[in-house]
Each structure stands twice: as C-alpha cells, then as structure tokens.
Amino acid sequence: MTDTSKLQYTAEHEWVLVEGSIATVGITAYAAEKLGDVVFVELPDVGSTVTGGTVVGEIESTKSVGELFAPVNGTVTATNDQVVESPELVNSDPFGAGWLIKVEFESLPAMLSLAEYSALTGE
C-alpha cells in the first residue's frame, strides 16, 4: 500500500512521488471519487516535453472530463499502459496501480504536504 504521507500534492488534486529526478504522478482518491467511474484516460507521449502547470492529458469519467496537469517542467519518461487498458484502476487504486505518468525533472516546485492537501479538500 502506498504511504500517502510520503507523497506530495498539488491544488489540482494530483499526487507526486519523487524518487531522485523522476516524479511519478497520479490523481488522488478525492479526485477519483469526485469524477466517478473513469472510462478513458489520455496521456502525453513518452519523450514529450511538459511544462509545469499546463494540461497534458485527460481523465474521462462517465459523467465528466478531468484534466491532468504536469506538476513539474520536464520530459515524460513513462506512461502507464495498464491504466490506458483498464481505466478503472484510477478508481480502484489511485495511489498505486492507477499512476499515470513519470516525468524526469531538473527542479521541483513547492508542493503541498498531505496535511496541507487534506486541509484543501476538507477531508
């Protein structure tokens, strides 16, 4: 089980796991629950350059479309093929098997701690 206290968070309801210069990104359980059943995920191409704070993908549910924001500037080194195959992983395991992209970065912006993110969502 992912230790959510070891993750960092954004105001756009993403979680970020930092390991060396690689950031693994997904959406939080809060976001997944608000979206409802995820039925389609669109992710950026591996190798593409992303700019922090911009929309790089989509997480589409039965009722609505959520945007995936890049939390950092960098290069996409991997995307989760399993989630593209089985979008429901975002709902069943948003912090684990439901990860979305990995980005190689040079510098990390300030992000929210679990406590700060929880304060944001009121949960």
Add this chain to the structure above:
Amino acid sequence: MTSAPNGIPAPDIERFSPLHQAHVAAGASFTDFAGWQMPVRYSSDLAEHHAVRNAAGLFDLSHMAEILVDGPDAGAYLDYALAGKLSVIELGQAKYSLLLAESGGIIDDLVVYRLGDTTFLVVANAGNRLAAVDALVARVGNFTASVVDQSDDYALIAVQGPNARAILAATAGIEDLGTDLNFMKYYRITDAAFRGQSLLIARTGYTGEDGFELYLAPAKARELWDALLVAGADQGLVPAGLASRDTLRLEAGMPLYGHELSLMTFPAQAGLGRVVNLNKENDFVGRAASEAGPAAGASVLVGLMSTGKRAGRADYEIFSSPDAATSDGVITSGALSPTLGYPIAMAYVAPHLAALGTEVYVNVRSTRIAATVTALPFYKRVK
C-alpha cells in the same frame, strides 16, 4: 422546507426528498436537480447501470410533478391542453404526451394516467413543474375541470430491471392490487395499498427495462423504500442515482427535456411527430403551428455511434467532414455506453446528414472524431 406565502417554493432554497435520509444512510453523493438535492450515485455509476440491466435498480423520483385533473370535461380539456388524444384512453391506461406552446414548441413531455371516468393524473418533469402547472391552469378556460398541483402530496419510487416484477411481488406490505402484477400490461396503472395507505402502481419507466413506478403520500415512502430493498436483497436490487438513470435512458433512445426537447424544438424534429394527434377534431394549443410544421431545413434528431472510447458529449459540435469550417449540428446527450461499450449520442443535425449510415465528425475537445448516424434506440431489452 420553506416556501413563499403563496405556496410556491423560493427558487434559491434547496428541497429535499422525503427519502433523503435513506440516501444519506446508503452513502449517496448528491447533486442539485431542478432545485432538489437528489442522489447522483450511491456506489458507482457503472455498477448501478449494470444492476438495472441485469437485476434491478431503485430510484427516488419524488422531485417529479403530479397534477390532478378532475371533472366532467377532464378528457376534452386534456385533448385541448395537450398534443395527444387523452379523452379516449381507458381506465388504468397511461399515455406519453407533450405540452406544446402556441408556437408549436415543447413546454414539457409528460405521462398521463386515467385514474377514473373523470380523473387523470398528469406527471411532469421536476424542472418544468411551474411552467407546466401554469400552462395547464391557464388552459382550463370554460371546461368544467379542476387542475391541481399535487406534487407535494406524492413521493415517487421506481423499480426498474428484469427482476422488478418479482421484487414487487415479494415486497411485504404491498396489497389490495386492483390488477394482479402478472396481468399488468406495460403502460398501465393500478391502485393498491401499502400498509393501509393508498398506493398507485404503474408499469412505466425511463430505462428501457421492465419496471414499475410507485406513487404514494410521503408519510410511508421511507417504509416502502426499505421494504423494497429487503425484498430485493437476494434479487440484486440496489439503489441507483441520476447518473445511471441518464446513461440508461440514453441507451434506450429516450429524450430528456432540456437536452433533446425544448421550447425551441418541434416534436417532428425530435421524432415525436406521431405524439401530436392532428386527427383530433378539436382545436388544441399548438395545432396551427404543428400543422405548418418546422421550418424547411430544420435540424433533425439522430442517433450517433462511434468506435473507440472517447464520447462526444452534450454541446459538442458536429461537422460533415474532418476539416469543414462550419458546424452542421450539435450533440444533445452523449456518453460511453456502459452496456454497449462504445460511444453513443443523440444529436440534432442538418437534414442532409440525417440518413442512416451517414458519417459525421464530432468535435471532441478539438479533435474531430468520426461517428455514424444510427437508428434509435441503441439498446432494446429482450422481452
């Protein structure tokens, strides 16, 4: 609940269903619908949708409007006020109809039940309650008939799915049925009782499955809801919210007011021309405009299907080719069909694109995705 001195609820005050606590206890997420806090889902939209197709779902529809029409002229009055010929429906029969404006456009779509020789129950959409009541009251004129908004006196619960009849039959407390459930045809209503309180059971619904809609006073609604869940526990019955209700009716090709139907829509554009009975000898509101029909070149409602998984949604524009500069239509409802597994939509398109098999392009957030015009409904239950 508070209301203004004239009894009409103030528009910015949220209303709650008599079943609200049941939804809270079941873990529902809520949304505003026509000024009411209603459950959008309890567990998962997809699970609730599949439950209705494979077993049964339980819906709270207490926000809908019920208007009682009564009097010696009730039938003749409805023939004037509505698009169809209601005076000839039998005791216990239900009929889908339209409330038209003089312009020929649609104020609401509704179901009318004949409850007696001179008594009809008109069931309208929650969002159009005030508009429907106003229009119906205004149309009484010299007819000897009373039109009374009784919406607050009714809770409404729907059980929809292949197991619906068995669940109802097994529900403790439902008794005194005027017509045995085994002999109730579709689009019929019968009187009954639930623990001594008057109950109406209609074999109607909005999901494309077999099912029943249960009308009763709010006082025992929670008991009935709970009794249905007990009876349905070993039949796969689950509570189902508005999200699944929308994907179910879309698959069944059923229009939703505010999407496929509006004041700007002529019934003939929406494939509902036959609901307007021009063979009626009497005048009716919207008659002249209906006889004239929509303007030449008016858009037409079609079904669309796509491959892949990206669904066109309401308000997405439609083009005749991948690079056409101007749009030739718009989607009114769309989703990835849970039962069929591919994107489906209802859309208004220019008449020259309406033939079955026509390929059109939907603008899905700046990517043009191909879709094919297809017949409605998308899904039909095996009888």
